[in-house]
Amino acid sequence: MEILSAQNVTFSYPDATESVLDDIHFTIQEGDFVLLCGPSGSGKSTLLRLLKEEIAPHGNLGGNIYYRGSMIKEQDRFLLAKEIGMVFQDPENQIVMERVMDELLFGMENMGYTTDKMRKKVAEMVHFFGLNDLVNKKTAELSGGQKQLINLASVLLLEPKLLLLDEPTAQLDPIAAKEFIHLLERLNDEFGITILVVEHRMEELFSVANRVMLLDKGHLVVDQSPRKAAHQM
Ligand code: ADP
Numbered sequence: 001m002e003i004l005s006a007q008n009v010t011f012s013y014p015d016a017t018e019s020v021l022d023d024i025h026f027t028i029q030e031g032d033f034v035l036l037c038g039p040s041g042s043g044k045s046t047l048l049r050l051l052k053e054e055i056a057p058h059g060n061l062g063g064n065i066y067y068r069g070s071m072i073k074e075q076d077r078f079l080l081a082k083e084i085g086m087v088f089q090d091p092e093n094q095i096v097m098e099r100v101m102d103e104l105l106f107g108m109e110n111m112g113y114t115t116d117k118m119r120k121k122v123a124e125m126v127h128f129f130g131l132n133d134l135v136n137k138k139t140a141e142l143s144g145g146q147k148q149l150i151n152l153a154s155v156l157l158l159e160p161k162l163l164l165l166d167e168p169t170a171q172l173d174p175i176a177a178k179e180f181i182h183l184l185e186r187l188n189d190e191f192g193i194t195i196l197v198v199e200h201r202m203e204e205l206f207s208v209a210n211r212v213m214l215l216d217k218g219h220l221v222v223d224q225s226p227r228k229a230a231h232q233m
C-alpha cells in the first residue's frame with residue numbers, strides 16, 4: 001500500500017533563481033525503510049520538510065505530494081501532524097520541556113489525549129526504549145544520545161505511521177548512533193512504521209534499509225534496493 005508519493009515535485013525558495021528540487025518522482029510503500037542520501041546542499045532537508053508540509057507556503061512548489069493516495073490539503077494538517085513524525089539533527093532544538101516526563105507528555109497533551117491513555121502509552125514507551133533511568137530526570141541532564149531517544153519517544157507516542165528523520169545521529173557518538181539506528185530497525189520490523197531517513201552513516205543503513213534514494217543537485221538520481229544502489233553510487 002502506498003503511503004506517500006511525490007509527482008513532478010519542483011521547489012524553489014522565495015527570491016531564489018534556481019530550484020532546489022527538480023521534477024522529483026517517487027512512491028513510498030507502507031513498511032518501507034528508505035535511506036535518503038546525497039551531498040550537502042542537494043536538497044535532502046528541503047524534501048523532508050516539504051513532505052511534512054512545512055515550507056510549501058513559503059516557497060514555490062510545483063507538482064503534487066500525496067498521502068495515502070490523496071493530495072494533502074490545508075485541513076489535513078492536524079491529522080498529518082500526528083501521522084507523520086519528524087526528528088531533526090540537533091537533539092537540543094526539539095526538546096521544549098524542563099523535565100523528561102513533561103517532554104514525553106507534551107505532544108499527547110496538545111493532541112487532547114486522556115490522562116489514562118497518556119499514562120498507558122508512556123509506560124509502554126518507557127518499557128520499549130528502556131527509559132526507566134531517564135523519566136525522572138531533567139532534560140538538561142541528558143546526553144545528546146539520550147536527548148535524541150526522548151525526541152524519538154515523544155514523536156512515537158503520537159503513533160505516527162511515517163517517520164521522517166533528518167540526520168538524527170549526526171550529533172551522536174558511534175555507539176549511541178548504532179543503538180539509535182537499531183531502534184529504527186525495530187520500529188520498522190515490529191510496528192511496521194515506515195521510515196525515511198537522511199543519514200551519512202551509510203554502512204550501517206545499507207544493511208537496514210530496503211531502498212536507497214540519492215539526491216544530486218535537486219535531482220533524484222537513484223531509487224533502488226541497497227544492493228543495486230551500491231553499484232550506482
Ligand atoms: P541538504 O539537506 O541536502 O544539505 P538543503 O535542503 O538543506 O540540502 O538545501 C538545498 C539548497 O537549498 C541549498 O543550496 C541551500 O542553501 C538552499 N536552502 C536551504 N534552506 C533554505 C532557505 N530557508 N532559504 C533559501 N535557501 C535555502
Ligand code: ADP
Nearest residue numbers: 013039040041042043044045046089166167198
Ligand atoms: P542541513 O544540515 O540539512 O544541510 P543546512 O545547514 O543546509 O542544513 O541548513 C540549516 C538551516 O539553515 C536550515 O533551516 C535551512 O533552511 C537554513 N538555510 C540553509 N541554506 C540557506 C540559505 N541559503 N538561505 C537561508 N536559509 C538557509
